[in-house]
Amino acid sequence: MHHHHASDWSAQALESLQAQGLRNGGARRAVVEHLGEQPCCKSAQEIFDGIRGQGGRVGIASVYRALDQLVELDLVQRVELGDGVARFEPSHADGDHHHHLVCDDCGKVEPFSDPGLEQALEQTASRLAYAMRGHEVVLHGYCGDCVPPPPAGSG
Ligand SMILES: [Zn+2]
Ligand SMILES: [Zn+2]
Known part of the structure; x- marks a missing residue:
């Protein structure tokens, strides 16, 4: 890419x-x-x-x-x-694209791309005999500036 x-x-x-x-x-x-x-x-x-x-x-x-x-x-x-x-x-037009990380705390949106992910999606579509025209991938969580909450029951 x-x-x-x-x-x-x-x-x-x-x-x-x-x-x-x-x-x-x-x-x-x-x-x-x-x-x-x-x-x-x-x-x-x-x-x-x-x-x-x-x-x-x-x-x-x-x-x-x-x-x-x-x-x-x-x-x-x-x-x-x-x-x-x-x-x-x-x-x-050539299909070049990226996907998104969304921080659930501060709301920051960051781009990422990953050739392995693209390959996995193509393989999945092919296994499902699906003619994939596009896809959306959004990772939700906590960015480097935000601290994830402790797991329930700890502390
Ligand atoms: Zn973007
Ligand atoms: Zn993609």
């Missing part, structure tokens, strides 16, 4: 939008450029705050609209981590 340079995805996404006759102005461009710089998924609110923090002038409604459109076009992937907040990250 190779790793993409962040701006490669942004450039390709903008090209693809243009090829479909969509103007790359305003919020759509801002969202694509911002997402391309992120190491992992972000909520619409975080994307909005990030763009505004860098001086971009966008409205939250147009950020939502741009995200919907990018998801529709398979350029962006919607990520559900079980907390009811939709997050978004670049979707790579």
